[in-house]
Amino acid sequence: MGLTRLLRRAPIPQTVEVVTASGPVAVGVRVNPRARSYRLSVSARGEPVLTLPRGGHWSEAEAFLERNRGWLDARLARLATPWRLAPDGLVPLRGVDHAIIVSDSARGRVWVEAGEGGPKLHVPGGPDHFRRRLLDWLKAEARADLERASARHAAALGVSIAAIKLRDQTTRWGSCSSSGTLNYNWRLILAPDFVLDYVAAHEVAHRVEMNHSPAFWRTLARALPDYGRGQAWLKAHGAKLMAL
Numbered sequence: 001m002g003l004t005r006l007l008r009r010a011p012i013p014q015t016v017e018v019v020t021a022s023g024p025v026a027v028g029v030r031v032n033p034r035a036r037s038y039r040l041s042v043s044a045r046g047e048p049v050l051t052l053p054r055g056g057h058w059s060e061a062e063a064f065l066e067r068n069r070g071w072l073d074a075r076l077a078r079l080a081t082p083w084r085l086a087p088d089g090l091v092p093l094r095g096v097d098h099a100i101i102v103s104d105s106a107r108g109r110v111w112v113e114a115g116e117g118g119p120k121l122h123v124p125g126g127p128d129h130f131r132r133r134l135l136d137w138l139k140a141e142a143r144a145d146l147e148r149a150s151a152r153h154a155a156a157l158g159v160s161i162a163a164i165k166l167r168d169q170t171t172r173w174g175s176c177s178s179s180g181t182l183n184y185n186w187r188l189i190l191a192p193d194f195v196l197d198y199v200a201a202h203e204v205a206h207r208v209e210m211n212h213s214p215a216f217w218r219t220l221a222r223a224l225p226d227y228g229r230g231q232a233w234l235k236a237h238g239a240k241l242m243a244l
Contacts, residue, residue: 010057010058010059011058012029012031012052012056012058012061013029013058014028014029015027015028015029016029016050016062016065018048018065018069018072020069020072020073020076021073021076021077025048025072025076026048027040027048027049027050027065027072028047028048028049028050029049029050029052029061030049030050030051030052031051031052031053031054031056032051032052032053032054033053033054035051035052035053035054036053037053038050038051038052038053038056038060038061038064039051040064040065040068040071040072042072042075042076043170046076046243048072048075048076050064050065078239078240083097083244084244085100085131085134085135085244086100086131087100087101087102087127087130088100088101088102091121091134091138091190091244092190092191092241093112093119093121093138093141093189093190094145094189094190094191094192094193094196095190095191095192095193095195096118096119097118097119098112098118098119098120098121099115099117099118099119099120099121100120100121100123100130100134101113101120101121101122101123102123102124102125102126102127102130103122103123103124103125103126104124104126105124105125105126107124108124109124109137110122110123110124110133110134110137121134123137138186138189138190139166139186139189141189142166142184142186142187142188142189142196143164143166143186145188145189145193145196146164146166146182146184146188146196146200147164149196149197149200149201150164150182150200150203150204153200153201153204153205153223153224154204154207156222156223157204157205157207157208157219157222157223159204159207159208160180160207161180161181161182161204161207162177162179162180162181163180163181163182164181164182164183164184165181165182165183165184166183166184166185166186167183167184167185167186168185168186169185170242171242172185173185173187173188173199173234173238174188174199174200174202174203175203176203176204176206176207176210178210180207182200182203182204183203184199184200184203187241187242187244190241190244191233191234191237191238191241192233194226194229194230194233195230195233195234196230197224197230198224198227198229198230198231198233198234199230199234201220201223201224201227202220202227204223205219205220205223
């Protein structure tokens with residue numbers, strides 16, 4: 001039996017462990033009939049995936065993975081974040097890291113306190129309930145900011161908005177339906193104000209142009225001339241927020 005046939009019969013695992021600069025990492029393995037080449041990607045949640053085309057050889061896939069180990073190290077390091085929704089953890093609010101301080105009080109609202117070591121978010125409810133209360137508060141803050149930004153851009157473009165809804169998506173920051181409903185990712189409250197403003201302007205601009213044609217980008221520029229600033233920030237840091 002020739003070497004080529006032996007390679008074809010090599011089993012393809014579902015996962016493979018790779019030693020990276022930060023330690024061992026499990027890489028998921030997928031065969032995609034539509035793929036034309038080997039591909040290595042990392043999801044917003046930091047999950048690496050190695051994709052093989054139909055008929056691909058596992059030995060070739062392993063070699064491809066080894067050649068791209070440096071890229072994987074860099075990508076995982078870029079996604080690494082000190083943020084965690086836990087007592088004494090950090091969470092960004094409008095682009096500024098806040099320390100999470102959990103109180104044992106069963107009542108009360110989340111409140112912000114300035115401090116020498118940086119701002120703090122005080123969350124009531126004790127260890128068992130603080131996470132839900134903090135998420136509810138962050139989503140309420142996101143809704144308020146997005147409603148104001150959307151209304152301002154809608155007035156500038158002379159369009160109406162049917163409704164605003166918050167989503168918990170891991171791949172999209174916003175969308176606009178044909179009925180005029182704007183859907184936003186609540187994590188926008190974690191980003192700097194100009195980033196949330198960019199996404200709001202982007203989705204409102206879709207009330208004029210339901211596409212990404214040159215006409216759409218001209219419309220967006222009418223609402224927010226400096227939209228490139230927020231767009232660039234999301235490209236550089238968006239995946240890190242999605243991972244929270």
